[in-house]
Amino acid sequence: MAQRKADLVVGLFMVAGIAALLFLALQVSGLTPKSSGESYTLYANFNDAGGLTRRANVSMAGVTIGSIRDITLNRETFQARVVIDVNSSIDNIPADSAAVIRTSGLLGEQYIDVSVGGDTASLSDGDTFYTTQSAMNLERLITNFASGQ
Amino acid sequence: MQWLINLGGQGRELIESLGRSGQFLFGALAGVPNIRVGFPLLVKQLYFVGVLSLAIIVVSGLFIGMVLGLQGYTILSDYGSEAAIGQMIALTLVRELGPVVTALLFAGRAGSALTAEIGLMKATEQLSSMEMMGVDPLRRVIAPRFWAGFLAMPVLAAIFSVVGIWGGMLVGVEWLGVFEGSFWGNMQSSVSFTSDVLNGVIKSVVFGFVCAWIAVYQGYDCVPTSAGISSATTKTVVFSSLAILGLDFVLTAVMFGDF
Numbered sequence: 001m002a003q004r005k006a007d008l009v010v011g012l013f014m015v016a017g018i019a020a021l022l023f024l025a026l027q028v029s030g031l032t033p034k035s036s037g038e039s040y041t042l043y044a045n046f047n048d049a050g051g052l053t054r055r056a057n058v059s060m061a062g063v064t065i066g067s068i069r070d071i072t073l074n075r076e077t078f079q080a081r082v083v084i085d086v087n088s089s090i091d092n093i094p095a096d097s098a099a100v101i102r103t104s105g106l107l108g109e110q111y112i113d114v115s116v117g118g119d120t121a122s123l124s125d126g127d128t129f130y131t132t133q134s135a136m137n138l139e140r141l142i143t144n145f146a147s148g149q
Numbered sequence: 150m151q152w153l154i155n156l157g158g159q160g161r162e163l164i165e166s167l168g169r170s171g172q173f174l175f176g177a178l179a180g181v182p183n184i185r186v187g188f189p190l191l192v193k194q195l196y197f198v199g200v201l202s203l204a205i206i207v208v209s210g211l212f213i214g215m216v217l218g219l220q221g222y223t224i225l226s227d228y229g230s231e232a233a234i235g236q237m238i239a240l241t242l243v244r245e246l247g248p249v250v251t252a253l254l255f256a257g258r259a260g261s262a263l264t265a266e267i268g269l270m271k272a273t274e275q276l277s278s279m280e281m282m283g284v285d286p287l288r289r290v291i292a293p294r295f296w297a298g299f300l301a302m303p304v305l306a307a308i309f310s311v312v313g314i315w316g317g318m319l320v321g322v323e324w325l326g327v328f329e330g331s332f333w334g335n336m337q338s339s340v341s342f343t344s345d346v347l348n349g350v351i352k353s354v355v356f357g358f359v360c361a362w363i364a365v366y367q368g369y370d371c372v373p374t375s376a377g378i379s380s381a382t383t384k385t386v387v388f389s390s391l392a393i394l395g396l397d398f399v400l401t402a403v404m405f406g407d408f
Contacts, residue, residue: 003189009196013195013203014195016308017303017308020307020310024311025346028243028336028340029346053334053335055331055334055337056331057232057331064328064330104230109233109331
């Protein structure tokens, strides 16, 4: 009986180890995406997505309202197509709002800031941001400045 | 002149001890193991060495993760990049702290116990009486304990890392308000399964081998008196800790160094 109990506990111990390794593989090194809560999808096309990454922050007035699900290249327009998950509770983003890529701090990660427009109609599931502003590329800015263009 | 003789004697003793430990390990592991007899013994040792070490591993992992979250937040928030604590915590734990701290705790918690147990068996002549009965103590007593230490270490290190990451998330995301999406997102984009997680597992496997070897050897080789057992237990902890830290540097240089 004692032997069977030891077998069981050691079995559970080994399972815990395998589960921990699976967690490290899936959640920490990101082999699968984590599904989020209630949200709806918006799209935004950027000329330059810069250092934007999947699961980055989407905020409005500095408050997080969603995250980026995917970034792909649109093969017709050669623009970056960003898929954004927005919390279902934020369902009244004006339709003429702009998606702007910003950097948090000087060296921080990049995120999308939604600048609020004035339209009475609001964006709904599957809509695309009409105006976007691409990532500021410091190097390009300096190059343009130096070459006087 | 006398000190030169002493020095030579000590050096010779050290080399002899290394030789004995090599022979000892070979004796314990060589030969075909009897699964039917050996497996229950191994499970019993895994229980003592692995399962009973879980408490100290989980608690230390939790607090180390929480401290990493707190420290990372205070430093990184100056640069507005506090969302990077996800990758900082995960990389620190998976690459370094998980295997190393687990191995140090393991040497203190399980290694010392193994040495004391085997040393007492030797002092009370249980090992010699086994030999008299025709049972090889190397295979009956030493091998299951060695394998248990060897197998338990990677499991404990993986659990340590996971609990630590959870503790860091608790502090960073729940208490200090880092956005959860960028916490996990940064982590997932910077941690690679093969070069970070698997290298951490390899490290803990190496540490498990070394810790278990030192612990069972010190017990088996101790002077069979109470003073001998106490000095063998001390040696286990000291030698294991030094070996872990030294090997960690070598392994890090091989795995993550750029040469």
